[in-house]
Amino acid sequence: MSPEPRTAIATVCLSGALDEKLVAAAAAGFDGVEIFEPDLVASPMPPGEVRLRCADLGLSIDLYQPFRDLDSTDPARFAANLRRADAKFGVMEALGVDTVLVCSSVGADAVSDVDRLAEQLHALAARAGERGLRIAYEALAWGRHVSTWDASWEVVRRADHPALGLCLDSFHILSRGSDPAPIADVPGDKLFFLQLADAPHLSMDVLQWSRHHRLFPGQGAFDxxxxxxxxxxxxxxGPLSLEVFNDVFRQADPERAAVDGRRSLLALAEATAARGEGVDPVGEAAGRLSGHAFVEVSGDSSTGGVLAALGFARTGVHRTKPVERWEQGGARILVNRSGAEAAIAAVAVETADPPAAARRAVRLAAPVPPRERGPAEADLAAVTAPDGTALFFCRTGAADDWSGDFVGTDERAEGIGVTGIDHVGLAQPFDHFDEAALFYRSVLGLDPVTAAEFAAPFGLVRSRGLADAGRRVRLALSVSLLRRGRWAPGVSEPQYIALEVDDVVAAARAARAAGAPLLGIPDNYYADLEARLELPADVLAEYRDLGVLREETPEGAYLQVCTDVLGGRLFLALVQRIGDHDLFGWTDAPVRMAAHRRRRLARERVQA
Amino acid sequence: MSPEPRTAIATVCLSGALDEKLVAAAAAGFDGVEIFEPDLVASPMPPGEVRLRCADLGLSIDLYQPFRDLDSTDPARFAANLRRADAKFGVMEALGVDTVLVCSSVGADAVSDVDRLAEQLHALAARAGERGLRIAYEALAWGRHVSTWDASWEVVRRADHPALGLCLDSFHILSRGSDPAPIADVPGDKLFFLQLADAPHLSMDVLQWSRHHRLFPGQGAFDxxxxxxxxxxxxxxGPLSLEVFNDVFRQADPERAAVDGRRSLLALAEATAARGEGVDPVGEAAGRLSGHAFVEVSGDSSTGGVLAALGFARTGVHRTKPVERWEQGGARILVNRSGAEAAIAAVAVETADPPAAARRAVRLAAPVPPRERGPAEADLAAVTAPDGTALFFCRTGAADDWSGDFVGTDERAEGIGVTGIDHVGLAQPFDHFDEAALFYRSVLGLDPVTAAEFAAPFGLVRSRGLADAGRRVRLALSVSLLRRGRWAPGVSEPQYIALEVDDVVAAARAARAAGAPLLGIPDNYYADLEARLELPADVLAEYRDLGVLREETPEGAYLQVCTDVLGGRLFLALVQRIGDHDLFGWTDAPVRMAAHRRRRLARERVQA
Structure with missing residues (x-):
């Protein structure tokens, strides 16, 4: 990993009042902030106090922003705008910040003539320069006459004043599809400031896109x-500085959002350096992943019963804790019989150098979980993901292997054909979906391979699939697109472990024979499947009998049989992939979710 | 009001499982439903059972939908699509529905040649006709070759089969800016089905616009x-049928959403009939509003104290209840000293014929509140709004006037210049913002006059201003654009009463002298105001001293001074309007909200 870059964040990225934003930025380790004017205007802290507060927190103030609509074809209006700027220069002096962002004008009186515009910016820069201040001029993607970085550079070049330079904003440049490569030819001392934001590809008005849907770097689709x-x-x-307008971040816990943002800059700096050297940053730092080592779930004795019915054998018990190791094929599941509701507690991945992988994760601001360890236990390299899941880096078979913590049993099982863990499905809390996606992407070095949005029984659900290049480790993240309505309290999506099988029908048949609680799927689903796919009658009959869901695309098919939700919020799925693809069965998710919901309501009726 | 139209709703509009959707549609009084195929596919009820269930609920099944991508340039694919249609015809027969919606194709193999397309639709219609079924062909706005209603009509005309007609969808037609007037020339028996949806004007991909942002009629911008x-x-x-894809409705209580949807159709039918006759529907039915009669708030003795400091006199006490009448100029506020937290309990408006207005509201599915009434009390015509506020229709000064319930006092006050109620601000629960806007719009006959979205300290807030044509009754509705994050629990926006004054500075000075708890505004706000507006120094000094907020646009200015939040969730504002405009002070709302939040935190610190 490259040396840590200087990082900053615009206060507009975070929720709360100005002081809360500053505290959050400092706690996350940012070096500086951009003060967004409306945050200052609403604050009871005078500028001089903000200056002291930032100093106390160890934050520099790197930019004051934005100053809008400077230039004008109306000389009186322009003169008034210069007076307005003078007032803001006074605020900047009190804040102790030397650079102000001036964005290209959007008003009907904006100057279109480049020389006249340069002249007006020169006049502003002269006034700023006299006070030791600087103007960073930025092209808004929706500026009236100046809307591209090269147009803004042309104005700055012609204005030719030492106190005038450019502010580059990745959103404004990449949203317009401009080529950033020629920026390399701009004199470095004319690049006064750099604002970074990512965004999903959206086909919509660029102003609305910018104001609501920006993301931290690595969370969107921009390169x-x-x-x-x-x-x-x-x-x-200068610093790498975040300027992200995002509806979700704007109302989320600012301390978490700030950590998320800083992680995005560290990962971006690493990726940019690696790109220059033509290397794989994660591989260089910590080795690529080679598979799932195990998944640890909390549960009780019934959890083990279901695993046994799915063909797993209890091959070991932990030396000191109420933890059992269950295995089948390449799939390993640890059951922590803590009595807590069934849920995924940890995901463990195989990597060549676990300590290096964990050190890299910690550099990316991943928190280290508290872990009680017995005297003879392996020192598992671990961090905690934003959703609370522990992530372990393992090298199974090495001398200090985690499996040494377990005493082997002589229990064996015939198995039902499970060959490994296909993927793990982790439902995310609403406010932290993009954070989680970036976390798993950067810390595990996974790539986003697919995304979907579907209508679940209680509203839209958004999903993202992440995987390594070799498809040895896959994760499926999902979130309710809006928080749940009050009419459906307490309904949160379950997590799941998808188990890889070669023949889902055979596996499900064996599992059912052994008493596994397989999820029933309505006949209506199979009537539709028949109309769509024209499957042979006997195949369809078996699907119907066993509850097989089949998603089919030109690339292949994804077949799954799910169990009921076990205890709290966990189910298991048997998954067969036909063809080479990144399907996750999301087309069928609404049917599966409706079926799980019916089972839950039926259980509740029995209990009532 | 015109006779009640036949109404239907597509199950996709509502949250939950199919049975919950049907129950909600029936409870709201719909005559029929469109069965959205994915709802059926996920349901455990076989089609025949759905048919019985609908019959039991008194619902007809008016449409099965959608059948996608029928036509194909590939004969084998087209043949397979006909077989798929045959399977769906079987489902329809079991459901007992005779019409299926076939939408224009989006696939790469869609047929562009109009005659060939007509031929394929004719073939489908022939198969349907043999079974007594009908095809309603609809142009999707994003159809590959057929994307306008007139293109779909041309295909249907050429196909010329009695079992083939049109499905018209207002979204697909109005989103493309097509003129609906020529639809009047299509033979009525070729109009097989009508789907209605409104939407806000959005500049974005029409497919995304359609899938996420449709609204019930009257909630959006379409005529x-x-x-x-x-x-x-x-x-x-046929029926007026709703097909609305909306992220919020999809996850809200389906029973409420169904009532909201049915109200939208009743109001639309009324407005359409009135349009034909060239009359004002509300005026015809119940008389236009002529002003605010009173606002009733819950509170305690301190509430009265604040009103006294604001120049109000307690002019009456209720004969039987702990309710006080406070008056100043044309403003009347009833304080219900129930001891409940301070909040707005009722809004009362003046109208020529209160019983007629209430009858019309009930026809628009407004619930009637339970009301305890003493033997000598006025029978106030009342309904309950979606946010729980009671709405009273009054004719103050009439024989059976509400004011007769009060015994006059001889208390008088000098006043501070309040002349009336400018407007009432009602914060709305997240799931019911559009419902509330339609309710107040249709039941009170108000027009949406302005809308805004602003960044509050805890996230985006959306606001809408409603007013009658004469600006005698105004309401401001607001909602948090996303639900609150967990990091700021319990923060809900307060409601407020905006009191009209001619001189806000004089009024605020008098109020403060009398001990009114005025809200302090930071100096930073006035530094910015000075830079922006170049106000005289003495004016600015008074603003700063009194906490005046001044929103200014080319149309005029909106000046306000707010009180602290009283008890629970209510504040009062003194409002001066300069010029003729529909401003509501939203530009300054984030500053006001941040100041209210500081007061709350300070109170909590004192209490802790």
Missing amino acids: LPAFLAPVLAAGYA | LPAFLAPVLAAGYA
Whole structure:
């Protein structure tokens, strides 16, 4: 990993009042902040107090922003705008910040003539320069006449004043599809500031896209390493600063959002450096993943019973804790019989150098979980994901292997054909979906391979599939697109472990014979499947009998049989993949979710 | 009001499982439903059972939908699609529904040649006709070759089969800006089905717009009476049916959403009929509003104290209840000293014929509140709004006037210049914002006059201003755009009463002298105001001293001074309007909200 970059964050990225934003930025380890003017205007802290507060927190103030609609074809209006700027220069002096962002104008009186515009910016820069201040001029993607970075550079070049330079914003540049490569040719001392934001590809008004849907780098679809590289090549020496307008972040816990944002910059810096050197950053730092080592679930004796019915054998018991190791094929599941509701407690992945992987994760601001360890237990390299799941880095078979913590049993089982863990499904809390996606992506070095949005019985659900290049480790993350309505309290999506099988029908038949609680699927589903796929009657009959769900695309098919939800919020699925694809069965998810819901309501009726 | 139209709703509009949707539709009084195929596929009820269930609930099944991608340039694919249709015809027979919606194809193999397309639709219609079924062909706005209603009509005309007609969907037609007027010339018996949806004007991909942002008629920006009129003129005789894909409705209580939807159709039918006759529907039915009669708040003795400091006199006490009447100028506030937290309990408006207004409201599915009434009390015509506020229709000064319930006092006050109630601000629960807007719009006959979205300290807030044509009754509705994050529990926006004054500075000065708890506004706000507006120094000094907020636009200015939040969730504001405009002070709302939040935190610190 490259040396840590200087990082900053605009206060607009975070929820709360100005002081809460500053505290959150400092706690997350940012070096500086951009003060977003409306945050200051609503604050009871005078600018001088904000300056002291930032100093106490160890934060520099790197930018004051934004100053809007400077230029004007109306000389009186322009003169008034200069007076307005003078007032803001006074605020900046009290804040102790030397650079202000001036964005290209959107008003009907905006100046279109480049020389006249340069002249007006020169006049502003002259006033700023006299006070030791600087103007960073930025092209808004929706600016009236200046809407591209090269247009803003042309104005700055013609204005030719030492106190005038550029502010580059990745959103404004990449949302318009501009090529960032020529930025490398801009003199570095004219690049006054750099704002970074990612975004999903959306086909909508760019202003609305910008104001509501920006994301931290690595959470969206923009190629930010390809953007940052020419900026650094030009000699930009300022901080990497986040400016993200996002409806969810705006109302989420600012301390968590700040950590999420800082992680995004550290991962971006690492990826940009690796891109320059042509190496794989994760592989370099910690080795690529080679598979799932195990999944640990909390549960009780019934959890083991279900695993036994699914063909698992209890091959070991922990030396000191109420933990059992269950195995089948390459799949290992640890059951922590803590009595807590059934849920996924930990996901463990195989990697060549676990301590290096954990060190890299900690550098990416991953918290380290408290872990009680007995005297003879392996020192598992671990961090905690935003959803609370522990992540272990393992090298199964090495000398200090985790499996040494277990005493072997002589229990064996015939198995039902499970060959490994296909993927783990983790439902995410509403406020932290993008954070989780970035966390797993950066810390595990996974790539986003697919995304979907579907109508579940209680509203829309958004899902993302992550996987390593070799498809040895896959994760499926999902979130309710809006929080749940009050009419359906307490309904949160379960997590699951998808078990890889070669023949889902045979596996499900064996599992059912052994008493596994398989989830029933309505006949209506099979009537529709028949109409759509024209499957042979006997195949369809078996699907119907066993509750097989089959998602089919031109690339292949994803077949699954699910269990009921065990205890709290966990189910298991037998998964067969036909063809080479990144399906996760999401087309069938609403049917599965409706079936799980019926089982839950039926259980509740029995209990009542 | 015109006779009640036949109404239907597509199950996709509502949250939950199919049975819950059907129950909700029946409870709301719909005559029929469209069965959305994915709802059936996920349901354990076989089609025959759905048929019986609907019959038991008194619902007809008016449409089965959608059948996608029928036509194909590939003969084998087309043949398979016909077989798929045959299977669905079987489902329809079991359901007892005779019409299926076939939407224009989006696939790469969609047929572009109009005659060939007509031929394929003719083939489908022939198969349907043999079984007594009908095909309603609809142009999706994003159809590959057929994307406008007139293109779909041309195909249906050429196919010329009695079992083939059109399905018209207001969203697909109005989102493309098509003129609906020529629909009047289509033979009525070729209009097989009508789907209605409204939407806000959004500049985005039409598919995403359709899938996430549709609204019930009257909640968006489309002119639906102008759409419905030519459809009825053509002789369409089927139900008015809702097909609305909306992220919020999809996860809200289906029973409430169904009532909201049915109200939208009743109001649309009324407006369409009135449009034809060139009359004002509300005025015809119940008389236009002529002002606020009173606002009733819950509170305690301190509430009265604040009103006294604001220049109100307690002019009456209720004969039997702990309710006080406070008055100043044209403003009347009833304080119900129930001891409950301070909040708005009722809004009362003046109208020429209160019983007629209440009858019309009940026809629009407004619930009637239970009301305890003493033997000598006025029988106030009342309904309950979705946010729980009671709405009273009054004719103050009439023989059976509400004011007769009060015994006059001889208390008088000098006043501070309040002349009336400018508007009432009602914060709405997340799931019911559009419902509330439609309710107040339709039941009170108000028009949406302005809308805004602003960044509050805890996230985005959306607001809508409603007013009658004469601006005698105004309401401001607001909602948090996302639910609150867990990091800020229990923070809900307060409601408020905006009191009209001619001189806010004089009024605030008098109020403060009398001990009113005015809200302090930070100096930073006035530094910014000075930079922006160049106000005279003495004016600015008074603003700063009194906490005046000043929103200014080319149309005029909106000046306000707010009190602290009283007890639970209520504050009062003194409001001065300069110029003729529909401002509500939303530009300054984030500053006001941050200041209220600081007061709350300070109180909590004192209490702790």
